[in-house]
Amino acid sequence: xxxxxxxxxxxxxxxxxxxxxxxxxxxxxxxxxxxxxxxxxxxxxxxxxxxxxxxxxxxxxxxxxxxxxxxxxxxxxxxxxxxxxxxxx
Ligand SMILES: [Zn+2]
Numbered sequence: 001x002x003x004x005x006x007x008x009x010x011x012x013x014x015x016x017x018x019x020x021x022x023x024x025x026x027x028x029x030x031x032x033x034x035x036x037x038x039x040x041x042x043x044x045x046x047x048x049x050x051x052x053x054x055x056x057x058x059x060x061x062x063x064x065x066x067x068x069x070x071x072x073x074x075x076x077x078x079x080x081x082x083x084x085x086x087x088x089x
Pocket of ligand 1: 073074
């Protein structure tokens with residue numbers, strides 16, 4: 001089994017957010033560290049698209065990364081189409 005190396009860090013967070021996070025962690029049967037770890041994994045696997053014409057809610061695409069770039073398949077395909085159009089194809 002692969003042993004995961006953990007790094008200890010100090011975070012400076014809003015006490016109300018910490019309280020909510022602790023409640024969430026208890027509800028999900030995780031430690032606070034595990035909850036934050038999971039949140040970071042989700043965040044880092046979200047599509048980076050901020051293209052206004054894609055009409056994402058809050059101008060932020062919620063899809064998960066699909067191909068080996070930082071975009072979901074949908075935004076990746078749209079961007080390819082837009083590039084082709086911009087080039088006059
Ligand atoms: Zn996307």
